[in-house]
Amino acid sequence: MRINTNVGALTASRNAFVNNIATENSMRKLSSGLRISRAADDAAGLAVASKLRTQSRSLSQAAANAEQGNAMLQIAEGAAQTIQRIIERQKELITQKLNATSSTSTTTTINAEIASLATEASRIQSAATFQGMAVFAALSFQVGDGDGASVNQVAVTATLTQTPLSGTSTLADADTALDAVNEVLSNIGAGQNVLDYTVQNLKSAVVNVRAAESTIRDVDMAEEMATFTRNNILTQAAQAMLSQANQGSQGVLQLLR
Known part of the structure; x- marks a missing residue:
């Protein structure tokens, strides 16, 4: 012993x-x-989990970008619809003015209203902004976590180029202005649809990426x-x-x- x-x-x-x-x-x-509460628990797993966490955060921001882009397009849509109604009223006034029963005084009054409406339409167009940015422009929204513009960005042509109507404008001029507004509304609607689907896809991707991270990081x-x-x-x-x-x-x- x-x-x-x-x-x-x-x-x-x-x-x-x-x-x-x-x-x-x-x-x-x-x-x-957490299964990995410190690097020593699983150094390789921690590196993969960190990359997945970064990706999920980037995708979440991309979804927020798309939602903000949709809000921007909604402002543009509301302004364009108002301008559309103004042009419709102007066309109505032009039609009334062209009638043989319209007197000189009536024509003068009509021309004054047409001009006043044109000023308001121009004001609405220039005042339509989102966080200080003009909504009637060529817009591009970052909706991916990469740098490739063709894959990670959604472009919307929301440029409004209608010609303001005046007392000398014809019915054809009014139709041209309406066509311009209808075109921008069509582009805005298409952009909204794309962004809606993009948000759905991004939110699904965030869930899947976070689930993948959970299998590595969580206990x-x-x-x-x-x-x-x-x-x-x-x-x-x-x-x-x-x-x-x-x-x-x-x-x-x-x-x-």
């Missing part, structure tokens, strides 16, 4: 240390809900709890054996009596 080196106690102490570290790791994972609580219970029992057993190993050395005293 040897007392200078208690191999049993050293072995039990080493096992208690290892089991205690494993128990602490399980506690950290269970309390955080399986049931499995980790089983691991924690096992390690906790082993730690207690190692401590008990360490106590027994220390008591074993007391047997030497029996030989000295």
Whole structure:
């Protein structure tokens, strides 16, 4: 029997240390809900999970961009519809003025209203802005997490180029102005449809990317709890054996009596 080196106690102490570290790791994972709560848990997995998190955040912003773009187009649509109604009224006035029963005074009044409506249409067009930007323009919305414009951007031609009507305008001029407004409304509607589908696709992509990240970063609580219970029992057993190993050395005293 040897007392200078208690191999049993050293072995039990080493096992208690290892089991205690494993128990602490399980506690950290269970309390955080993360399988990778530090780089040492899975360095390669952490790199992949970080890339997925970055991608999901970029896709979420792309979805927000598309939603803001749709809001911008709604402002343009509302303004264009108002201008359309103004031109319709102007055409109505031109038709009235061309009638043989219209007197000089009536014509003068009609021309004044046409001019007033033209001024308001121009004002509405220039005042239609979103965060200080003109909504009647060639618009481009970033809706992807890459740099390729052809893949990650949605372009909408919302330029309104109708000619303001005046007292000398004809019915043909009014029709031309209406065609211009109808064209921009058509472009706006097409752009809104594209952005609606884009938002749906982006939100679906965000869910899928986050789910992929979860499989790498998040802990399986049931499995980790089983691991924690096992390690906790082993730690207690190692401590008990360490106590027994220390008591074993007391047997030497029996030989000295």
